[in-house]
Amino acid sequence: MRDEITVIGGGTAGLVAAIACAEAGARVTLHEAHATLGGRARATAAPHVAHEGPHVFYADGPHWSWLADRGLTGRLCRPPVRDALRFSFVRGGRLTPRPPAGLVRMMAAGLFREAPVEEDFHTWATRHFGEPAARAAANAIAVVTYDADTGRLSAAFVWRLFRRVFAPRPPAVRWVAGGWQAVIGRLEIRARQLGVRVEPSSRITELPGHPTIVATELSAARALLGDESLRWESGHCVLLDLAVTTDPAARGAAVKGSAAKSLGIKGLGTKGLRLKNPAPRSPRDRFIAFDLDTGGFHESYSMQDPSTAPPGESLFQLDMPVRAGESTAQARRRLEALADLTVPGWRERVTWQRGGTARGRTGALDLPGTTWRDRPAVERGDGVFLAGDMVAAPGMRGEISINSALRAAAGAVRAAKGRGRAVSA
Structure with missing residues (x-):
């Protein structure tokens, strides 16, 4: 049986993490509490397509390369x-x-x-x-x-x-043409093509017994994990x-x-x-x-x-x-x-x-004496990993979500493979 990984949260971080895990050969289930995917990358329905805050990409980081290499950016506008x-x-x-x-x-x-x-x-x-x-x-x-x-x-x-x-x-x-909502659509298609099981309207209150990526807002992760240390400055x-x-x-x-x-x-x-x-x-x-x-x-x-x-x-x-x-x-x-x-x-x-x-949901802000490395760590132990725009990964706002998701996915895949070897032994 393939290594099993659960992703909680169907925003940008959750979808990227699910895709990265599936590309590595894991069996992935993604749970999203809302009826639709996207998190803060959702947009209003046409004819007026507006986002929750400015949504642009900067093409000078690994987040962009990851999206572009998979054809997920779509048509660009200027x-x-x-x-x-x-x-x-x-x-x-x-x-x-x-x-x-x-x-x-x-x-x-x-x-x-x-x-x-x-x-x-x-x-x-x-x-x-x-x-x-x-x-x-x-x-x-x-x-x-x-x-x-x-x-x-x-x-x-x-x-x-x-x-x-x-x-x-x-x-x-x-x-990108159609805004970030269009990118979310392409991420969802890519995830489903790779066999990711997508479960909308699915609220998780307890962690499963296998590697899990919590790709929610930090406040939701704090409640789910019962960890009061999961806090950071925001706007x-x-x-x-x-x-x-x-x-x-x-x-x-x-x-x-x-x-x-x-x-x-x-x-x-x-x-x-x-x-x-x-x-x-x-x-x-x-x-x-x-x-x-x-x-x-x-x-x-x-x-x-x-x-x-x-x-x-x-x-x-x-x-x-x-x-x-x-x-x-x-x-x-x-x-x-x-x-x-x-x-x-x-x-x-x-x-x-x-x-x-x-x-409190506008991305991480670092006070004097702190850097992104001081934010809540991606790896939480016991096969649990965090992803989102307020955790320990570089970038700004949505870039942090993508970069942390890729780190979380790599850790979850390693944990799943290690657990599989332990069970077989």
Whole structure:
């Protein structure tokens, strides 16, 4: 009989782990508590395809090579030149195409300078580049941390993220057609082709007696394993998805959607509007905007991938980190102020919108004195392994899920083979 492995969780980490185990010859069963697979990589149903937070890939790591080698990335998208040029920064409450000089110096320094693990980013960056540049850089990279005080995190952690996003080199960012939901679909097909038994609507409350990969959120893994040490720092932000047209007169009647319920995000609501004669997008709408004042971020879905919105509409996502002591309503007002800049007149042009809150589920953040190696270990002992975006594996956000899943799969396969030899002996 083939070595048996159980995977708990059907998000990106769980699917990657299941595939890697099956490719190694193991018999794999994947359990997912929800009716559909995908975890935080799920998207809303067409015609407006929106994710829980920005979802892009960076093609400069092993996670991407693993996906690309198996043809799982699918078709790639890129924005037309006219849209890509709508790249902006918010400074002093206004849009500008140019970052401040101090931030430019930091971008150039990213090619060769290193930062310490023990010191916080704001202190280190202030000493080398000045306080305004340090503050602007922390806010610029908040799109990755979802944290309103990114400067408090480890200098090495933040600087590594900043270099990935802003260092002057050929851009590594990749948009896949149909978003991450399309990648999830391909992962599921690949898993089933390899013989993985996929069990949706299957909630596991006890571990089986063979090697198991727990690919859930850290809070769920903590409850399942009864291990209070399974904790790590994460972010807190509010989200806003907007679909707009340039012709307010073309707006139709509101139709309630169900995307919030299907994604299961706390505080999420939706409403949709149908267009009869949609108009082209406004040339004033921004493609990408980094808010250097408050840490907000704005990005278009549809400029690079028109399939994410109906013809004649543009789809955007904005996020804003919630400050300490601030209510979500206050953060949402700051987020809407950002939308006023990047999607002018959106309130009169909106055709569909969705708001949400993400807290404690936005990927790992490393405080001063810690690195990814200090996060909850992948191998837990007794044939149990962790995978997800807050465990001990390198990368940022979803990359951590893939990299940890591959490590967990390798360990689970070794454990299964060792157990099989012990039983036969």
